[in-house]
Amino acid sequence: xxxxxxxxxxxxxxxxxxxxxxxxxxxxxxxxxxxxxxxxxxxxxxxxxxxxxxxxxxxxxxxxxxxxxxxxxxxxxxxxxxxxxxxxxxxxxxxxxxxxxxxxxxxxxxxxxxxxxxxxxxxxxxxxxxxxxxxxxxxxxxxxxxxxxxxxxxxxxxxxxxxxxxxx
Numbered sequence: 001x002x003x004x005x006x007x008x009x010x011x012x013x014x015x016x017x018x019x020x021x022x023x024x025x026x027x028x029x030x031x032x033x034x035x036x037x038x039x040x041x042x043x044x045x046x047x048x049x050x051x052x053x054x055x056x057x058x059x060x061x062x063x064x065x066x067x068x069x070x071x072x073x074x075x076x077x078x079x080x081x082x083x084x085x086x087x088x089x090x091x092x093x094x095x096x097x098x099x100x101x102x103x104x105x106x107x108x109x110x111x112x113x114x115x116x117x118x119x120x121x122x123x124x125x126x127x128x129x130x131x132x133x134x135x136x137x138x139x140x141x142x143x144x145x146x147x148x149x150x151x152x153x154x155x156x157x158x159x160x161x162x163x164x165x166x167x168x
Contacts, residue, residue: 001080002042004116007032012039014053014086017118019064019100024111024118025090026065026072026098027129032113037085044083054086061088064102067095096129097121105130 004010007030009021014036025032036057037047047053054075061069074089103109110121121129 002035002038006113006115009034010038010040010042011036012045013047014057018057018060020111020118022061022073022088022090023065023098023100024113026069026093027096027111028113029092031090031092034088034090035085036088037083038080044080044085046083050077050084050086057086057088064100065098066101067098095133097126
């Protein structure tokens, strides 16, 4: 029923390779799905305390991977032969390359899917993906209203007797 592919990864239990697999799917053009509770032969494996495990998964993905993964993954419970399994749906990220925070943006931290396996990215590919990122943030967007905003802020500070620099 279940078979590994470039978009599907199977794990019998939650292990220390979670972040590696999620990073590879975030860097994949189509994202992917990680099933926890399915062995390599496609058979369901019962895991205890699914709720606690899913909270740990969400926490590890949010805190151990950069750039931010919020909104790029979902965690659900499915039943196979009346056995609950965890399904992690991962979208392709827009801020590639994604990487494991503790390993940095290097071949030790950046991964990609190659067939049914997860492989480290080359330094060249990491550099190419990083160069394609959009580097516009709100603070870099020019505005026509800067002088009006400055006047408004100055007026507010003077009106409420707020002083940034003390007079000596």
